[in-house]
Structures are given as C-alpha cells and as structure tokens.
Amino acid sequence: MQIAEITNQGLRRAYSLLIPADAIAARVDARLAEVSKTIKMPGFRPGKVPPNLVKKMHGPALRGEALQAALNDGVNKVIADHGLRPATQPQVDVDGELPDDGDARFTVSLEILPTIEDVKIDDLALEKLVVPADDAAMDSALARLAESAQRTEPAPAKHKAKLGDTVIIDFEGKVDGVAFDGGKGEGMRVKLGSGQLIPGFEDQLVGAKANEQRTISVTFPADYGAANLAGKPASFEITVTGVEVPAETVIDDEFAKGFGIDSLDALKEILKDQLDAELGGLSRTYLKRKLLDTLAARHDFDVPETMVDAEFEQIWQTLEAEAAREADPAAAKAEIEAEREDYRRIAVRRVRLGLLLSEIGQRNGITVSQAEMNRLIGQEAARYAPAEQQKVVKFFQENAMAAMQLRAPLYEDKVVDFLIEKAVITERAVTRAELEAAIESDDETPTGHVHGPGCGHDHDHDHAPAKPAKKAAAKKVKAEAPAAEAAPAKEAPAKKAPAKKAAAAEASAESAAAAPAKPKKAAKKAD
Structure with a gap:
C-alpha cells in the first residue's frame, strides 16, 4: 500500500492511496477460502464447492468486499501514520476508473481538528449577578401560584361576563356557511382575556350572560395550524351555558393543603x-x-x-x-x-x-x-x-x-x-x-x-x-441556538410518552376542546 501527501493547506489534508493488485488478490483469496467452506451449490455437498467455481460466480462481489476492507485499512493507516485528528468523516474518491483487476487508486481528503497551542484560561475575572430570594420574591411567587390555582364559582343571576370571568359555551363554527371539522363543541370553558382563542373571539363574549345565544364573527390567522382555515373568515353560533367569576383565594394553611402540603x-x-x-x-x-x-x-x-x-x-x-x-x-x-x-x-x-x-x-x-x-x-x-x-x-x-x-x-x-x-x-x-x-x-x-x-x-x-x-x-x-455535531445521532426507536402533568403547585391549562385555539409559536428557551 502506497500513501503520499498531496495537499497540506491550513486544516485541509489530501493523500493519494494506491492499493496494489496483489494485495487485493490476496484478500480475495482469503475471503474465497472462508466462503467456500459454507457456500451451497446444487450438485455439491456443503463446503465441497471448488474454489475456482465459487470465484467464477462470486468473484466481483468478493473483490468488492476485499477492496472495501483494504480501503478502510488504508484510510486508517493514513490517519495513524500522519497523526491526524479528523474533524469529520474523510472523503474518499476513486482516481479514474476502478479496474476489475490491477492496482486501485484513491484520493483521501479530510479536514483535521486544529492544534490549539496557547489556551488562555488564567486570570479570568467575571461578574456574577445574584438575586436574593427575599420576602417580595416569595410574595410574588405565592401570588402567581394563587392565580394559577384560581377557583371559580357561579356568577350571580344576570351577571354580565367581564375580563377574568370564565364562560362555558357550546359552539358550532362555519366557513362560507359550511360547518368544518373540529368546529363544534360543548361545555368549553373560556377565561376571558386569557388569549387562548384566536383574536377577536374572546372579546365578543364580554358582556354575555348565562343562557344567552350569540353569533361571533372572526377571521382565522394567516398562520393558523389548519391550512383549510388559515386566513378565512368564519362565524360561530354560541350558546352561553354558564358564567363563573373568580372565587376569593385566601393564602393560608388550607390553601397549602389544596396542593397536598401540610401548611x-x-x-x-x-x-x-x-x-x-x-x-x-x-x-x-x-x-x-x-x-x-x-x-x-x-x-x-x-x-x-x-x-x-x-x-x-x-x-x-x-x-x-x-x-x-x-x-x-x-x-x-x-x-x-x-x-x-x-x-x-x-x-x-x-x-x-x-x-x-x-x-x-x-x-x-x-x-x-x-x-x-x-x-x-x-x-x-x-x-x-x-x-x-x-x-x-x-x-x-x-x-x-x-x-x-x-x-x-x-x-x-x-x-x-x-x-x-x-x-x-x-x-x-x-x-x-x-x-x-x-x-x-x-x-x-x-x-x-x-x-x-x-x-x-x-x-x-x-x-x-x-x-x-x-x-x-x-x-x-x-x-x-446550539452548536451541533457534524454527524447527528440517529433517531431513537421509540415514541415519547405523553408528558407527565405538572406538580400540584402548577395549575394545568384549561382544555380548548375543538375550539379555534390560537396556534402556538415555537417556544424560546433561555440558553
């Protein structure tokens, strides 16, 4: 096997690799001896097929196997002999035509990882910003928790729903006068002002009373998840079956017990x-x-x-x-x-x-x-x-x-x-x-x-x-956004189970049923 460097520029390297015909033939013969022991052919007992007949029938495949093995060894030898640290998988190209017999010539190209001569990690000086978890932070946390766990109670008779109230509705939506899949539902709870539904929907429920019927006109956003609805005007026939108002929340031991905590x-x-x-x-x-x-x-x-x-x-x-x-x-x-x-x-x-x-x-x-x-x-x-x-x-x-x-x-x-x-x-x-x-x-x-x-x-x-x-x-x-490896991992052969519900201290979001929920944007997470 002959190896010669042909490119050495920056982090790029290239080498010519010649695999002699006799080396390939020796590998073919060795592989031939292996397969002849187990190959089956009509008219011959297992292991008794003449090697020359096996070679006649399977010679090209055996040469391909031998050449691939020799090439793998050659690439490994290039890396070992020159002390290379490949950045990614080396690229191998055939020089000219790959002969049925005779020498095989290749070019091995790759980039190597840089040698970092001077790592400067001494005399590092950094400022750390710290936030004490004081009483004000605790009060804010309790207030957020109380808001997330807000209970509701039936509103007084003839109460008109306002922002922060919850209305319970039955609905049926239509586009161009035709009902669409997923546009009908019953008993859906909507907290007015929550923004859980498409723009304009919740606004038109403000002032509604229990047992009232309304027709709401909205336009689905252009980026709505259902392509057949995106950007289209729609009308919804609404029946308000109930209105609920926020119940007073007292932050005390009973409040804590609602989360399974003693005090x-x-x-x-x-x-x-x-x-x-x-x-x-x-x-x-x-x-x-x-x-x-x-x-x-x-x-x-x-x-x-x-x-x-x-x-x-x-x-x-x-x-x-x-x-x-x-x-x-x-x-x-x-x-x-x-x-x-x-x-x-x-x-x-x-x-x-x-x-x-x-x-x-x-x-x-x-x-x-x-x-x-x-x-x-x-x-x-x-x-x-x-x-x-x-x-x-x-x-x-x-x-x-x-x-x-x-x-x-x-x-x-x-x-x-x-x-x-x-x-x-x-x-x-x-x-x-x-x-x-x-x-x-x-x-x-x-x-x-x-x-x-x-x-x-x-x-x-x-x-x-x-x-x-x-x-x-x-x-x-x-x-x-993160830096990624050049060769991504294969996808794991399993589907994830539904995410577990949050801890008791976190209230779950209200179900949107089949309503025209606002499409969710991809979440941005801090680095």
Whole structure:
C-alpha cells in the first residue's frame, strides 16, 4: 500500500492511496477460502464447492468486499501514520476508473481538528449577578401560584361576563356557511382575556350572560395550524351555558393543603427552594455567557469548514422552518437571507468555542464517568413509555454518537464549572428584572458548545431560533441556538410518552376542546 501527501493547506489534508493488485488478490483469496467452506451449490455437498467455481460466480462481489476492507485499512493507516485528528468523516474518491483487476487508486481528503497551542484560561475575572430570594420574591411567587390555582364559582343571576370571568359555551363554527371539522363543541370553558382563542373571539363574549345565544364573527390567522382555515373568515353560533367569576383565594394553611402540603410554612419552604434554583439558574446563565465571551475574545484559530458548514446548516434549517410559519413567510425568509453572513459568523464562533472547551477539558482531565452516563441514559429512558424504556437504553448503548450527544451537556457543564472555579468572581446584587434584562441584552452574543473527540450535541443550548420577524428578535435568537455535531445521532426507536402533568403547585391549562385555539409559536428557551 502506497500513501503520499498531496495537499497540506491550513486544516485541509489530501493523500493519494494506491492499493496494489496483489494485495487485493490476496484478500480475495482469503475471503474465497472462508466462503467456500459454507457456500451451497446444487450438485455439491456443503463446503465441497471448488474454489475456482465459487470465484467464477462470486468473484466481483468478493473483490468488492476485499477492496472495501483494504480501503478502510488504508484510510486508517493514513490517519495513524500522519497523526491526524479528523474533524469529520474523510472523503474518499476513486482516481479514474476502478479496474476489475490491477492496482486501485484513491484520493483521501479530510479536514483535521486544529492544534490549539496557547489556551488562555488564567486570570479570568467575571461578574456574577445574584438575586436574593427575599420576602417580595416569595410574595410574588405565592401570588402567581394563587392565580394559577384560581377557583371559580357561579356568577350571580344576570351577571354580565367581564375580563377574568370564565364562560362555558357550546359552539358550532362555519366557513362560507359550511360547518368544518373540529368546529363544534360543548361545555368549553373560556377565561376571558386569557388569549387562548384566536383574536377577536374572546372579546365578543364580554358582556354575555348565562343562557344567552350569540353569533361571533372572526377571521382565522394567516398562520393558523389548519391550512383549510388559515386566513378565512368564519362565524360561530354560541350558546352561553354558564358564567363563573373568580372565587376569593385566601393564602393560608388550607390553601397549602389544596396542593397536598401540610401548611403554608411548608409550602413557602418548597417555593423558596424553587426560587433559589430558578434564580441560581439565571445567574449561572449570565455568568456562563460572560465566561464564553471572555474565552472568545482571548482565542482566535482556524476551524474546520466542514464543521462550520454542518453547524450553519442546522441553524439555517431551523430558521427557515420558523420563517415558513410566519404570517408572511416570504418577508421572513428575506429577512434571514439578509443576515446570512451574520449567522455564518455565529456558526464559526460556536465551533471555535466548542473546540476550545473540548481542549480545555482534555488538558485538565475532565471526564464523564460510566456511572454518570448510566444516570443520563436512565433519565432519558424515563421520558418514554415504560414499554419502550429498555429499547431506549439499548439504543444509547449501541450508538456511540447518540451517547456522545447525550453526554455533551454534562461534559460542558463540568468544563464550565472548572473554569468558574479558576476565575475571580465578584458578585453584584440585582433585582430579578435587572438580571433578566441583562440576559436579554446579552442575547446578541452567541454561545459555544463543546466540539471534538468525545463530545456531542449540546442539549443544554439546543433551542430553535425564534421567528426572525424583527431585527432585535433575530439577534436574540442567534445567541440561543446550539452548536451541533457534524454527524447527528440517529433517531431513537421509540415514541415519547405523553408528558407527565405538572406538580400540584402548577395549575394545568384549561382544555380548548375543538375550539379555534390560537396556534402556538415555537417556544424560546433561555440558553
């Protein structure tokens, strides 16, 4: 086997690979000896078919197997002999025609991971914004909880429904005088002012009384989920079967018992823990972003274009999907097209930061243990129906890339924790509103994600860019989308079970039945 380097430019490498005819023939003969022992052919006992006859019938297939095996060995030898760290799967091209016999010539092309000579992680200085969970925060949390658990009671006779009241309705909708699927329902509860229904629907129920009939005229939004209704005017025949008003909520021990908690003090302890965790998470989000900003400012090195292409493609596909759901898809698409180069630069930054975090982790012996991986796999399996959980566990055990992607968020957190431990941290007390505003304004700065050997997809940051309808929104979104591995994991062979209901302390949303519910936008999650 002959190997010669033909390209060495930046991170790009290319090698000519010649596999001699005699080496291929030797592999064919070895494979022929194997299959001749088991192959069946009419007129011969198993294992007694003459090798020359087997070769005559199966020679091309055997040569193909032998050539593929030799090629795999050759690519591995190229990587080993030159000490390469491939960024993505090497590309192999045949030089000329592939002969039926004789030497085989190939070109092996690849990009390698950069060598980061100077990792600058000393003298890190960061500011951490902290929000104390004080009495005011506790009062706000209790008020939100009381609002979410708001009970209602029948309104007095002849009471006219107002915003905040709940009306119970039977309805039938028609478009162009014809009833449509899903447009009829009974006993639907609608909290006026909640915005759960399409624009104009709830407004026309204000002032309604029990046992009243009304005709409501609305127009379905252009981006409504049902294509046959999107943008069309409709009328609904409404019968108001009841009106309910909010009941007074007293926040006391009885209130706490409604959530299965013994006392108000015990409820406050639970809420305090939740507040501490929530506010701590916000503080960490801001601190982590400032850490990544600092690392990005200190390091500048070439990154593999193939990795950038894969990262950009993931970002772009998500943005295009969001644009397609806008009221004016063409305008939304034009806006993101105008910012294509901005998104490309973001992809470059994410890949660079990811490679840097991976390098820092490797240099400092940061690992994810098997016990931690088992816990991660168990947590992922728990999201599926019980009958599917073992399949999910097996999937991650047998798919290295999927396991790497599951592992990546924990690995990244460990690297970030290591760097934060090294940094000089100064704390500044702020209000929750100030912290959220700081994160909001910082959303223009894109984050990184661990890339490189042993790293995978970042679930922590994997959030779809939100609608690019406004410049500010688009910039915010750029900061939230994650860096992705060039080779995505295969889809797990199981369907997720329906999400479990929230804890008792969270009230479930009222059912919209078959009513003209407002279409939901893709949720934007903080980085």
